[in-house]
């Protein structure tokens with residue numbers, strides 16, 4: 001029982017990160033029907049900035065608000081000056097721009113900070129003894145923290161979409177940009193805000209993520225696997241659904257923890273294959289995902 | 300220049316990509332006036348509406364109250380008081396009825412104004428009020444068309460452009476819609492520019508007519524002169 005529980009807990013923690021990145025993908029997809037491949041690299045860049053700030057003596061908690069703002073600004077600028085100019089042209093152009101962002105940002109990270117591993121500070125004491133015992137299983141404080149942050153973002157987004165006029169405008173643009181424009185909505189502004197919001201969520205996910213992946217170090221490939229798991233989660237849940245991102249992310253996180261825990265004969269590298277197989281299966285069997293309404297028409 | 304038309308286009312050209320659809324259109328609508336645009340399928344009526352509401356690029360001049368407006372976006376045309384009910388309804392199908400109306404009131408100043416305006420349209424279209432929380436995509440065709448019209452009028456426009464609002468609807472519903480439009484127009488002085496295949500009904504409420512043929516104005520005049528013109532009667536009224 002205790003082993004099962006501790007696997008469940010670690011699955012939920014990884015799942016929370018997938019939920020956050022999946023939500024970032026959903027926020028962009030809803031408004032612009034585009035999957036932002038560069039999502040993970042935005043987050044990686046701001047995570048490096050967070051590391052750099054803590055190296056300068058800043059407490060990691062103090063470093064979080066500025067990097068969330070930085071994430072927002074990066075996402076917004078990318079939409080306004082890189083994506084929008086090619087949006088009208090065609091879909092391949094958007095893909096190429098996103099791919100360029102992906103490799104460009106990664107290269108920039110390496111150029112500024114080098115390719116060696118960085119020891120990333122924990123946000124919460126995460127030593128051997130920093131846990132509460134739940135039915136014999138260890139529940140570490142930093143896991144609880146990740147859950148709380150993920151839950152806060154889910155609640156925040158739900159309130160935004162359901163209760164605010166900005167959220168209503170975002171839903172209108174998601175439904176039909178042309179009709180939304182005819183209603184007086186500044187569609188371009190909504191797209192810019194969506195990309196910014198998405199990258200801001202990614203920034204938060206980045207700093208939470210690094211301490212949870214052993215050995216808690218930051219490197220140029222930190223985001224790569226996570227983005228694939230989160231993309232699988234978002235596809236599974238439905239690319240335009242907040243609820244879908246939550247369910248998809250948790251299924252991914254807990255599912256992988258259980259497979260890696262109980263089916264050790266399969267081997268750890270199977271995770272990535274599992275995620276990729278899941279992506280293909282979802283695309284074939286249920287293109288809209290569990291809760292989505294729109295299928296992926298372009299990648 | 301108090302007598303400048305509310306909306307005027309001069310030498311308007313527009314199209315899609317390399318293909319030009321509209322050729323040098325001249326047209327105007329005065330304050331509170333009801334004007335109809337007739338034309339066969341593919342004549343360019345919807346293209347004209349799209350260009351005038353800022354959905355597609357154009358060349359030539361668009362003037363509002365006598366001043367050129369350049370190349371405005373749809374929200375900027377709306378801010379100048381010109382609102383479009385696009386062909387095929389253009390409701391926000393994933394949103395419920397109330398949210399559709401709320402979005403239509405985006406440009407209004409306060410939440411109070413929006414709520415007031417929603418109440419007003421629920422009064423005018425009781426069938427929408429009964430379905431306030433229903434998702435727009437699940438409404439019947441007639442109900443969706445009511446919603447599209449109410450949504451377009453939420454912004455309190457001075458000119459409403461209607462692109463074939465009678466399309467696919469039962470004659471009774473069409474009469475009801477036209478009756479409502481006529482009443483709203485008379486009460487609040489809203490000008491109407493109606494694109495119609497249903498020429499008879501449109502000529503009934505319009506004072507002036509433009510006839511579009513392959514992207515150009517073939518003729519224009521008063522509704523009365525059009526009703527008396529034999530060729531047009533045969534082509535568009537069928538008697």
Ligand SMILES: Nc1ncnc2c1ncn2[C@@H]1O[C@H](COP(=O)(O)OP(=O)(O)OP(=O)(O)O)[C@@H](O)[C@H]1O
Nearest residue numbers: 315320338339340341342343344345346347386463
């Ligand atoms: N989005 C588009 N892309 C390319 N061509 C288009 C597009 N929309 C319309 N056209 C073309 O422009 C021409 C005019 O179309 P438009 O929709 O303006 O006609 P219409 O008078 O509104 O016809 P209908 O009565 O059938 O609605 C047609 O030849 C049509 O094929």
Ligand SMILES: [Mg+2]
Nearest residue numbers: 344345346386
């Ligand atoms: Mg048309």
